[in-house]
Amino acid sequence: MSKTATAASQNAALLNQFYRDMLLIRRFEERAGQLYGMGLIGGFCHLYIGQEAVVVGMQAATEPGDQVITAYRDHGHMLACGMEPAGVMAELTGRSGGYSKGKGGSMHMFSREKNFYGGHGIVGAQVPLGTGLAFANRYRGNDRVSLTYFGDGAANQGQVYESFNMAAVWKLPVVYVIENNQYAMGTAISRSTSETHLYKRGVSFNIPGEEVDGMDVEAVYAAGRKAVEHCRAGNGPYILEMRTYRYRGHSMSDPAKYRTKEEVQEMREKHDPIEGLRTKILAAGAADEAALKALDKEIKDTVSAAAEFAQMSPEPDPKELWTEIYA
Amino acid sequence: MNAPTKISFSQGINMALDEALAADPNVFLLGEDIADAQGGGVFKATLGLSAKHGTDRVRSTPISEQAIVGAAVGAAITGMRPVAEIMFMNFLTVCMDQLVNHAAKLRFMSGGLTSVPLTIRCGTGAGVGFGGQHSDMLEAWFAHVPGMKVVTASNPADAKGLLLSAIEDDDPTLFIENVAMYAAQGAPPEPGYKVPLGKAAIRRAGGDVTIITYGRPVGEVEAVAETLAAEGISAEVIDLRTIAPFDEAAVLNSVAKTGRAVIVHEAVKAFGVGAEISSRIHEELFGQLKSPVKRVGSKYSPVPFSPPLEQAFLYSRAEIAAAVKATMG
Structure with a gap:
């Protein structure tokens, strides 16, 4: 193959990988929403639908060993890190086969093997932790990078800025990925935030954004890729503000009456990351309709198997209440 | 150089940190002004350590308690053993979220897939004029949180041995240092000396009454016990060393023997550690008690500044003696 042809082929493979990874998250979340509606998932359940391009694009930009930490809208991040859909779904249903054996729930799962460090429920509090992951990398002298995700709501929490300062002064390899989905719970960013361009939040810390x-x-x-390379090269932290949109409410219990149906519809119809990529893949000949249909079926089967496992896996034994509190 | 015949409490802390840094590259220290260029810690507990182990491992931080503890938790979940100094215990209120919601719970919430081998050191204590925001004993707050361990020492050798154990422990441990004791002298421990967590020490054997205490009041209680002995009251003195989880067996065995108990702590009495220990004694040994369990603590007030007020706030030897005598009927 010529150099150009090789590049085109690599690009096609990448586009297909993006599509597969985003579709898995979309279908997984749709099924989680169904299971919640059926009463099989209780507690909190924050769906990632609409934001799939963020975590899939970022994960593709990393190298093995790079770490991920995020807040409570975390199912997509776990799937993107390569964690098993069945184990994630079974945690949502609170079963013993879940990643945290039913002890964590939707917001609290971890996988050291896949370098996923949670899954955290206090708005903004994962940001110092992600900074600490980066500190450990720098201390150990490895070249790993910490991807620390948080939302536009968390951008108004104080501990984020203690972290920015510490990361900048110590040149820690952390990419702060701000997922600006326009709403902090039910409050639009324009109502809650004086400077709505969150990529500027690093200016007074000399962190590029x-x-x-x-x-x-x-x-x-x-x-x-650019941000991760900046960090890996030892240049300190980097901020990426991802302008995105969640289609569902803040959590499953949120009817999202603070925005119009038309607004959501417009985003779905004109800016959907998966539909947009599908069109591009077909136009570029990276895959044909039949291949995409087969992929769709494969992902549906994976998600169905995960949902099945999440319902069949036994409830945790009551004695689990007394384990793993101390070493 | 000959080994010293005595060391101070802060030298005990320093020895533990030095040994831990030398033994394990995963150990590092974070804290405000802890490196030598910034003074080696406001209480000098880390003096000389950055010169010996480097400022990458003994690192002065911005005044950012949430970032200090949060970064320490983040590093700990990758397998490191951070020791974070939070200058005063009251400043833990600033980073309570990182301690309570993260450090204490990550092991459980991950189904055991992660752990937080973190040590937090903090100084505190009344009697030295630091006022209401730098003197509180808040150990009960943290003892109330499943997943946290809370440790304090009553002498320099214990400070060294307990802190070393805390650093080697796989759970998040809060190590409380009483600022009034930093200069206190005591016998030097051997290199490698460790005191196991969760095990109390019987400081004085006795048959009439058990006095349970920890930290700075241990010395006060020993002095009171000595006085009481002259009056014919034989007190057994238990130094808990680890406040949470506390050595229930040591406490219950002793009280089963004496039938009387007094709990003494510097923290204000109401809703304190003494209430929990008293309750456990009543639950397990009610039928064997010769009198109700008594508690001695500081007064239910913010810690005042003025020396006479501060002394009035603190528990006293007279109050300890009176409580013991009350149990004797």
Whole structure:
């Protein structure tokens, strides 16, 4: 193959990988929403639908060993890190086969093997932790990078800025990925935030920041590569503000009456990251309709198997209450 | 150089940190002004350690308690053993979220897939004029949180041995240092000396009454016990060393023997550690008690500044003696 042909083929493979990874998250979340509606998932359940391009593009920009930490809208991040859909879904149903044996729930799962460090429920509190992951990398002298995700709501929490300062003064390898989905719970960013361009939040810490179209996985990937390389080269932290949108409410219990149906519909119809990529893949000949249909079926089967496992896996034994509190 | 015949409490802390840093590259220290260029810690507990182990491992931080503890938790979940100094215990209120919601719970919430081998050191204590925001004993707050361990020492050798155990422990441990004791002298421990967590020490054997205490009041209680002995009251003195989880067996065995108990702590009495220990004694030994369990603590007030007020706030030897005598009927 010629050099150009090789590049085109690599690009096609990448586009297909993006599509597969985003579709898995979409279908997984849709099924989680169904199971919640059926009463099989209780407690909190924050769906990632609409934001898939962010985590998929960022993950593609990383190398093995790079770490991920995020807040409570975390199912997509876990799947992108390569964690098993069945184990994640079984945690949502609180079963013993879940990643945390039913002791953590939707917001609290971990996988050292896949370098996923949670899954945290206190808004903004994962940001110092992600900074600590980066500290450990720098201390050990490895070249790993910490991807520390948080939302536009968390951007108004104080501990984020203690972390920014510490990361900048110590040149820690951390990419702060701000998933700006426009709403902090039910409050639109314009109502809660004086400077709504969150990529500027690093200015007074000398942390470079960039605004990215978080509905375009290729844009995310390109920005992610640049940011990750900046950190890996020892230049300190980097901020990426991903302009994105969640289609569902803050959590499953939120009817999202603070925005119009038309607004959501417009995003779904004109900016959907998966539909956008599908069109591009077909136009570029990276895959044909039949291949995409087969992929759709494969992912549906994976998600169905996960949902099945999540319902069949036994409830945790009551004695689990007394384990893993101390070493 | 000959080994010293006595060391101070802060030298005990320093020895533990030095040994831990030398033994394990995963151990590092974070804290405000802890490196030598910034003074080696406001209480000098880390003096000389950055010169010996480097400022990458003994690292002065911004005044950012949430970031200090949060970063320490983040490093700990990758397998490191951070020791974070939070200058005063009251400043833990600033980073309570990282301690309670993260450090204490990550092992459980992950189904055992992660752990937080973190040590937090903090100084505190009344009697030295630091006022209301730098003197509180808040150990009960942390003892109330499943997943946290809470440790304090009553002498320099214990400070060294307990802190070393805390650093080697796989759970998040809060190590409380009483600022009034930093200069206190005591016998030096051997290199490698460790005191196991969760095990109390019987400081004085006795048959009439058990006095349970920890930290700075241990010395006060020993002095009171000595006085009481002259009056014919034989007190057994238990130094808990680890406040949470506390050595129930040591406490219950002793009280089963004496039938009387007094709990003494510097923290204010109401809703304190003494209430839990008293309750456990009543639950397990009610039928064997010769009198109700008594508690001695500081007064239910913010810690005042003025020396006479501060002394009035603190528990006293007279109060300890009176409580013991009350149990004797």
